[in-house]
Amino acid sequence: MADLAAAWTAIEHAPQATLAALFAAEPDRLSRFVVEESGIRFDFSKTHLDAGLTSSFVALANAAGLERARDALFAGEAVNVTEGRAAEHSAERGQGAPDSVAHARGFHARMRALIDAIEADALGPIRHVLHVGIGGSALGPDLMIDALGRDAGRYDVAIVSNVDGAAMEAVFRRFDPAATLLVVASKTFSTTETMLNAESALTWMAESGVDDPYGQVIALTANPDKAVEWGVDETRVLPFSESVGGRYSLWSSIGFPIALALGWDEFENLLEGAAAMDRHFRFTPLERNAPVLAAFVDLYYAVVRRAETRAVFAYDERLRLLPSYLQQLEMESNGKGVTVDGVPVDRPTAPITWGGVGSDCQHAVFQLLHQGTHLVPVEFVAAIEPGDALDDAHHRTLLINAFAQGAALMTGKANDDPARAYPGDRPSTTILLDSVDPVRLGGLIAFYEHRVFTNATILGINPFDQFGVELGKEIARSIESDGTDRFDPSTRALIARAFA
Structure with missing residues (x-):
């Protein structure tokens, strides 16, 4: 415990040099803070980490028992301590x-x-796949199919x-309906939203003349008995382990649906890319x-510089859903207020993750990033290989914009007119993929998973439970079953107005 406190003290009292000064003082900065792994370049050099801070963070990680x-x-031990089970997505x-x-x-x-x-058309001539799920049961497949399946x-x-x-109804x-597979x-x-959507899909199929709607249903679940009880044939139930958490389950x-949309070989490439990471x-x-290193950056800005948010901008249309995916992965995992021992945490945990697609965001939110009063660590995600067959100028312009924004955030620009001055010294990380393909995207998502785990371990919190999402569900069920008498006047009035 003393080692942990000493490491935090060293980090919190470390000198705060500017980014420009760090580059001037460290000729080997790129070799120290750029990591190349499995066709992905992680560039942390435009953050305020330096050799001394990194050493202090390594000491902190050792004191927290990261290794x-x-x-x-990876041994399958019960690291999800509040629920008493392992977290075996890597298996x-x-x-x-x-x-x-x-x-x-x-x-x-x-x-x-x-x-x-x-x-082989054993379920009929399937052309369409309607996948209903929510949270981790939807965000991962949606990201992967949107990114990789456009031309499949x-x-x-x-x-x-x-x-x-x-x-x-849009679907x-x-x-x-006769050519639709319902997943x-x-x-x-038993997820309320998912089961209601599934029932509506079955009704649509039946009302459209499908003789056996259940014959076109696949169930993906860790509770196969419940799926069979609901009406899915056992041969079309695909189980997975209870130790695989929803937001880690793709x-x-x-x-x-990823394997179906891309083909099995590509799904295996996705798995191998993640395994390499x-x-x-x-x-x-x-x-x-x-x-x-990414977790060290996160902890430095959240704890030392008190940055409350982290922005992720995908400079690739194929990765447009990445910020939404990361919102759940990061905020549901590490949005905790107590440690694994049940005592309040004494430092900030997960920042608010937000973002969008470049270069659209340059003409929207980047005003605040460059000249606003909030410190917002920025992450740029881009790919060297384009995802289109148009003039090379499109992709070249896209990448130039991404690199220029990181440079501008760091260097800033002085001006006698304060309204036209850029303070600079604003941090960013750039993640550059060789290409958006299953291997690299698998590696990228596994990188984010392990970053979340590292942050959680150092902070002493459990990234694998999510009790914070339960209270709203509980109240929603009670409104349906018990009426509204026990709620506050505002809630009662809203219910009365909506359902009068």
């Missing part, structure tokens, strides 16, 4: 306890066999998470470890 916690994660890509890896491979084999059957030409896949009926207008993704197979059977995280020294 021991990392070993426990889904072959990195974990041998029994868990074998178990995951068995589930993957079952998934592949079902995909082979669908491709295999199936037309729609991911619906919103319980708003307008979202379902009904596009799809042929119901729910870890418990590597499991929840990735079924797992190996990097497991075996690379902390001071050269990309997820660990």
Whole structure:
């Protein structure tokens, strides 16, 4: 405990040089703060980390037991202490306890066999896939299919998470019910929004003349008995382990629509890209470890500089859903107020993650980033290889804009007119992929997972539970079942006005 306090003291009292001064003082800065791994370049050089701070953060990580916690994660130990179970998403890509890896491979084999059957028209001439889920059961598949499946030409896949009926109706207008596969993704197979959407899809299919709607249903769940009870044939239930959390689940059977949309070989490439990042995280020294360095950056700005938000801008249309995916991964994982021991944390935890797509955001929110009063660490994510066949000027302009924004945030520009002055010394990280393909994207998402875990371990919090989402659900159920008498006047009035 004393080592932990001493490390935090060293970090919080470290000199705060400007970015320009750091580059001037450290000729080897790029070699120290740029990491190349599996076709991804992680550039942390435009952050305020320096050699001394990095050493202090390594000491902090050692005092917090990061390497021991990392070993426990991959060994399948009960790192999710509040729920008493392991967190074995890495076993889904072959990195974990041998029994868990074998178990995951068995589930993957079952998934592949079902995909082979669908491709052979065993369920009829399927052309459309309607995937209903919410949270981690939707965000991961949506990101991957949008990023990688645009030109796959295999199936037309729609991911619906919103319980708003307008979202379902938009799909009904596009799809042929006789050629639609309904995929119901729910870890418990009891999620209110998902099951309501699934029931509406079945009604649509039946009212459209489909003789056996349940014959076109696939269930993705850690509770297979519940899916069978609901009406799905056991042969079309794809289970996954209870130890795989929802927001970490795209590597499991929840990735079924990804594998169907991209093809099995590409899904395996996605898994291997993530596995390569797992190996990097497991075996690379902390001071050269990309997820660990990223966590050091996060902790420095959240704890020392008191930055309350972190902005992520994808300078690639294919990655437009990345900020939304990261919002859940980071804020649901580390948006905690107590430690694993149940005592209040004494430092800020997860910052608010937000962002968008470049270069659109340059003409919207970048005014605040350059001249506003908030310190906002920025992350740029881009790819060297374009995703289009148009004139090279399109992609060249896109990348130049991304690089220029990072340079401008750092250097700033003096001006006698204060309204035209840029203070500079504003931090950014750039993540540059060789290409947006399954291997690199798998590695990128695994990088973010391990970054979250590193942050949580150093802060002493549990990134694998999410009790904070339960209270609103509980109150929603009670409004339906118990009436409104026990609620505040505002809530009662809103209910009365809406349902009068």
